[in-house]
Amino acid sequence: MSDRIIAVVFLLLATLHLSAAGEKSHKISADTTDTGFRLGISGHPLSAVAYNANSSTVRGINYDTQIRMLKDMRLTVYRMDVYTNPAGKSRNHTMFLEMLAKCRENGITVLPMIYDRCRYDAAPRDAYQEGFTQMAGFARLYGKYLSYFELGNEMELFDKLRVSGDGRSEKNYDMQRVIRAEQYIKGMEEGLKSVMPDAKSMVNTAGFLPVFWMDRMFAAAPTIDICAWHVYPEMLPLYKSRFGIENIHAYLYDRYKRPIWYTETNSRARKDLTAAQNEERSYKWRKAFTSGCLADPNVKAVIYHELLDNPERGGLEHANYEEEHFGFVKFNGYPGKDDKAAFKAWKAMPDRYQNWSYRKAALDLIEFTD
Template identity: 30%
Template sequence: MKQVLRKILSSAIVLAAFACGKDPFPGGGESNLEPVPPPDTLVTPRPDTSTTKKFFFGVNGHPLNQEAYATLSSGEQMSLLKSLGMNIYRVDFTVTSQGKIIPKQRFEKLRLAADSADITILPMLPDAKLDYNGTEEIAYQQGYDRGYGFAQENGNYFTYYNIGNELDNDCILPKKSGKVAEHYDSKKFKIIAAHLKGMDEGIKAVDPTAQTMVNASWMHYKYLQMLEQYGINYDIVAYHWYGEMETMASSTYNINDITQFLSTQFSKPIWLTEINIRNRTGEVSDQVQRDLLNTIIGKCKENPRVHAVIIYELFNEPVFNSIESYYGLYDWEQPYKKYKPKLWAAEQERKIAGL
């Protein structure tokens, strides 16, 4: 039966491609590469038992690959998320060219803890090191292999996949806003688009029910529209929005609510997958962070088109000695053994505890 299902799915994909006249590499000529065929065993579709839209509220973390998280158990991280009233954890993965997780053992502990706490893990599946002087065909196959391998090994654990991260910044031209196609390097864009198309199609060859998202930031919404025009069937618009963007969008473009603006540009669900202030030296007050987070979270919850908002990030990371050091909702009193909540987290903990 599984073999028959695979043949039916493969035939349907081929017929759909001919019927729509889709070139798998729009603007890039014909491909000489054969995509890896769908596996004999597909991921079992997950039934949708929900009767209303689920709103995801969560935080980013780096439990699989960064020092600030290495001494914390997976269970302790999940307890912190629960204390903040959160139900999703966006996690960046390190993978091989075939999508195999490194280190697998740490992920298994994280997955079991998340399952026990009823917290969804949103994997950020990183892109390959792209060769912008290479071909779209090679970029596509690299993406397909990563997506296919990752979903084949882990597809039963995930519904949502964040494919690539902030690749809009790799192809935006200097001093351009990103509002029109001419603001992007077309050669780099096509390599990126081919790669993301491969990741999306590799994942969905294994799990046709998967929901993929691509992220952008600032005024780079045109980049996401260009990806749609290229033929990438991603499902969710993911957006990164920081404090200076909130201020500049209002003063420069009269955009006072990025969620409402994105709702006019896309028909897809919208997720804000990174929000916070820029605290470059650690001197910005916790009150500023608290106020911005509450403002943006409030806008997201009031907009029915927005299905998720995710703060960046759970812990400060002093090891970097850079802008990355101060994004956390929790600060270290003794790295990496004793921590304390910043103002927003402390107030949220009291709210969730009913105090």
Template identity: 30%
Template sequence: MKQVLRKILSSAIMLAALACGKDPFPGGGESDLEPVPPPDTLVTPGPDTSTARKFFFGANGHPVTQAAYKALSAKEQLELIKSLGFNIYRIDIAVDENGYSKMHNRLMEFCRLADEMGIVLLPMLYHVQMDFDGFEQDSYESGYQRGRNFAAIYKDYFKYYNIANELDNRCILPKMSGTLSSHYDLKKFKIIAAHLKGMNDGIKSIDSEAETMVNASWMHYRYLLMLEDYGVNYDVVAYHWYDEMDKLAAKTYNIDDITQFLCTKFSKPIWFTEVNIRNTMGNVADDVQSAFLNKMYMKCKSNPQVKAMMVYELFNQPVFNSIESHYGLFTWTQRYKQYQPKLWAEEQIQRIAFSIP
């Protein structure tokens, strides 16, 4: 654990010991779109002590694929996850043709330690390169083998599988919102749908108790409904939601709570597997991020159909020199060696420390 984090934890624990109690910190659309009223209250996230409903609260990271994470040990990353009160870590996994992670030994270390620490790992299994001029059957078979091979190796370590990532963006037509089937390139969609059906079927041919999820973002919920119609029997709606989407949905569609809106479209459990602000140049104030994450957490936690929220992502990624560079809950003070929490993470660490008996 880095020195700055130790200081935060020590300070929070000292303050908790002096406190009298354990009070929590205060903390133009289509015709099928109906207004959704905003919630009345705002609370900041603390540890989940409910036994009636399991809610996954966590972060995204890239511990077996990207440079900002590879330099840090599994133990250090999972300790950070734990210090934030998180219980799930979504990680992307690139595999070879036999289904093995390209960093198998490191992945196994994460699986072992996560199990010991009570943290669920959610693998995001990459898809193969899409051949949009090919045949649906070929796309299905490549997806089936990919899913089956991966599950045959890792089924003892995972219950939930995120199959592919944001393929809705590969078939959406230019300047379309995604609310209608006509907003998608149907030829591309069928290739994608066949591949996802194959991945889903392949995983479940090995792991009959697996729960799979497919993700989409913005107003692309119709894509997920189209997948259902195609016969992709995924179990969980995974959604990505960022602050500019939140603002535009309210302005354009009168949707003030995306969690409530999605409940009108799906009966499946809903997981928000990516949530954050856009911070393209890295100059957005930390309190903007903090306010948005707190607001989204409250909406997710208050909605019984929503079972998870994951912040994208744990660390800034300066190597990309793009919008991806500034999403982190932690920023680097010395590249890939020393880091410090941004405002929301610092406050969350203190909230969790205060909850220690």
């Protein structure tokens, strides 16, 4: 992204903040009511080596340290991805229970993002029943620790519902897949609420701009409580230039009449920039976007992506520069994957994830929430 576009992004964020300045502002709160504003972060404590998720000779960041990181940054929500079997049991059941208990002891709300298991070769009625079974089982197993549930993840992208265009019209979608996906989500929602009627549910999107899918999904499952959305800096100028959307917060609330949770946001690291430049971009985005959200009473949560750099996303040998540098916490001495000799030496160290430090966005966040 050019410097000019970056400037436009921050101008738009300032406009969002000022346009909502006359409204009642949030107070950051660690309670479990819907009146407070929550700040959180996502992570992979059940699925990534750096997060100590797997038995390995490599020592990841243990759960107690992850929780301490959240508390250092005054974050009160930990969003984590959960793969389950058809009955709703986590693939990493014992460690999930361990993390749930530790978070509850420390006043941290866990937001599980439960991957769907939709079979697109099945009948819609089967999709509904399988979604129901998955979430009813999940709620029975883990519900005593949880209040909020994120059903699926960017389904229009990862489940290939959208096949072309920007996602605003039916012609952009594979409708046979959409019909099954909406029934699966309806099943997940009704399965969850059959066990936990007071649970708060949400469905997210990749953020640009799958409103046809979201319209269909909310029509099929109208009891879903929250509109979740993913936002990255390059999206805001395009919302304005392509669709005339000046304020994404107002647009989403006006369309869906539900509280808004931004369950992923950050500035993507760029390989053509220095480490310091990427840190500065992430810091500026975090600060500006959060300020705009704090000023809008319909935005109830911002969850940053993500806690730790993830050099092993897609496999240790797979290069993914963004994921390798997405964290609010970085691994000191990580050489990247272009220098093969340096990378080989780094990956041979079983303690390679023990030398870490906070990035600027995190250090500022510690002060920001005082």
